[in-house]
Amino acid sequence: METIQLTKNMPVSSFHNFADDCIGTGRMGLALQRQYQEQLRLVQEKIGFKYIRGHGLFSDDMAIYQEYEDETGQKVAEYNFTYLDMVMDFYQEVGIKPYLELGFMPQKLASGDQTVFYWQGNVTPPRSYEGWCQLVQATLQHLITRYGRAEVVTWPVEVWNEPNLPGFWQDADMTEYFKLFKETFLAVKAVDDQFKVGGPAICGVDDVNWLQQFMAFCHEEQLAIDTVTRHFYTISDPETAGHYSYVTLREARESLTELEISRSIIDDYPEYRGLPMHITEFNTSYRPDSPLHDTNLNAAYIAQLLSRLGETSASYSYWTFGDIFEEMGVPFTPFHGGFGLVANGNIPKPTFWTFAFYKKLQKNCLYKGEHGLVTSDGKERFAGIFWNLTAEAMSFQLDFPEEVEKWCITSEVVDQQTANPLQSWHDLGEPANLSAEQRALLQQIAQPKVTTTVTSDSYSFTVQPHGVHYFEARPRKQTSDRGYDYQRVLAGR
Template identity: 55%
Template structure:
């Protein structure tokens, strides 16, 4: 089944489009950044996409070795070790990243209980001494100011905890206790430098509307520092489990976006916070790292649609995560395990990787946007666009988009980069090979070769101020295209008509 849709493009038109796809990217816990494969994946992501910020869990977990106590003359005293934090943050900064700092989880010696989350056992209980917690927050920020400079640290956003409305991430999902943690933490942050921006409550999906209202009311009544609001958003329903894996149906993109609009309206209902930035510090299709959807072209098409709209509502939206060096549910058994990353282990770009590469190429000046495409004017007389075709059901649901574009007369180069289930599908290549749990070097290279977009080019001559562009998308295809003015400057004696294959 093929559906055709036709549109006219006028370069004087303006469509709402706020492209902030590369503002922030998620990562697993901080300690993973000490690993070579993690660094290689992040370096590649930065070379091809270039995110501005990075956010992850576990800053204060014991495997970062920050918080220590010792006895001296019968009195317990505290000392801090910044060795691992420095290694991680120095590397981030060397790769062009600023931290979007998540303050959590609880060091064991400061924790009031022993409840933990994840394979790596992050403690999710309140501090037994809020004064010492505040001192820890102040100490690490003070260290960063000394190491990186006050102006640099003042530019970092700080978020208090992670998903406290879920009992797995905050003991008993105790709202009153989280509000206390937020107040103490935010005041500690501001005591280091009043310019440092701090926010929360980093909620996700369960009783989130009531939580958000209560949080904003608490901050208003108690005059608690709040510079931005954070939440998380995922696009799947309840999971069905089978072995190591979990499978879920997608919500519609419209339902996903409506959840964000509801949060936006709640924030704006408080006169003190009307228009305040809302940052989505985690988003993806599924919220479990055991769902194979993350490895698919469907994921890429769905995320492309979200990237076209989220900036209209949110100041930023951080994809969870950049890579598959990740251990919430343990170490993955295979390179395609359903983990969150844009890159599979071995440095394999998943289809969604290219959605971000493509959006990074778009300009901010959109001339067209709908549920299938966003097209921008590039400032050099050309246009750039991304198109997608979401098809969750099995079968071939092809979509052809025909654009009649207003362009100045002249010669243009047309470039199309296509990612779909036939041309850029490393998951299929791996399945065709027999799903090797530990691919050989040769197998890995083949899989990576199958993870590249198909690139097509052609010459376009515009003579009457308009040109027709056709984008063909099979199921879950994502296509980047650009139409760029060219001024041929061939060397003397270069004759295309005499060269086989040059046209």
């Protein structure tokens, strides 16, 4: 058993908690669906992210870019913001700001026909960079007019998505992407220099070379970029079987080295040293058909990552908040290995609670270990989270300050026995289409086990394999009403 001695004035450890800064989403057009909105409402109610980032702002299903022929037969661009307003109004309603990823290419503005995903996002450069820049500027100007300049300039801007992959950017053409980035960067800044603009939004394929070349390009072109963005996934190559991919997790410290290397590349340039690095996508698996995403193991592994990601990064956006998601097509079942924190049917997965627990941590970190964190409000309230990635139970003891006579401990537990809707879905026979009764049952089973206890000096607990354990400790003050005797109540007389 590991024992942790807590004192009121113990030294504060280094821990940067940005778990609630940003969350990912499927393409923007999905925000018009009722189930999408229900899932995001649940996420915002229980966690409350500041920003949301996803693909498809300029894809054809959003219908922003249009063309018509004038009286001389010339094609003229025009813009339709009907769906954009609906999406942004909904985001405003649930208290979340967009992290604007500029992409993909409208078909009428594209130089080619290459697409990606089930929903066919065009990934070719614009046939006219002037037309592309005008589209970007018109969209930003419209948003400023509708929502106010002071608000909209707080929405970060990212140029494209994973251009280092030929599937996301034609031929993974680095030179062409750098041109896109520079032209877009200058176009956005011309609208308002307060916009925070970044890239290159790369994933972990040839990422060192890409980031080195990108930083060199920005240096040579004297671009005063505001952020550097990249993605982060932590699995080995998947093995496919039917509709699913099965993966092996890398050890967390091994994966985190990638981010340390990226941080050092950025800091090699004096003018960019300390520049915020945003992880605009992260998860365990990079595929939306990995059953790992639905498990308690995923929740425990993400808990460990969240304790470390702030060491290198100013934000990190879990990919994604919900399973209304169609990159590889419409899923067949509610538990299909989707990226989301919420399974279809509005069923929280175990990893949902990892984020909910991190949201409730206090500002001062008193203890940071391999398996847990303890924080304090600087007064007499403690909160902590512990996780277990092993196959054996792990035990901990927290010793509290002696100045308080009694403590009330609230604990919330998510593990394979308490909050495991995946297992219950399996027990039900893995129904592809849930009945209303089955859906309600799984929503109930998905909740953490919540308990309270009173202690005078210490709190001992066990974290089961693949479990996540959250606790809060507050001084207990007895304020019984006149004549109320709890012991008599229990004795039934």
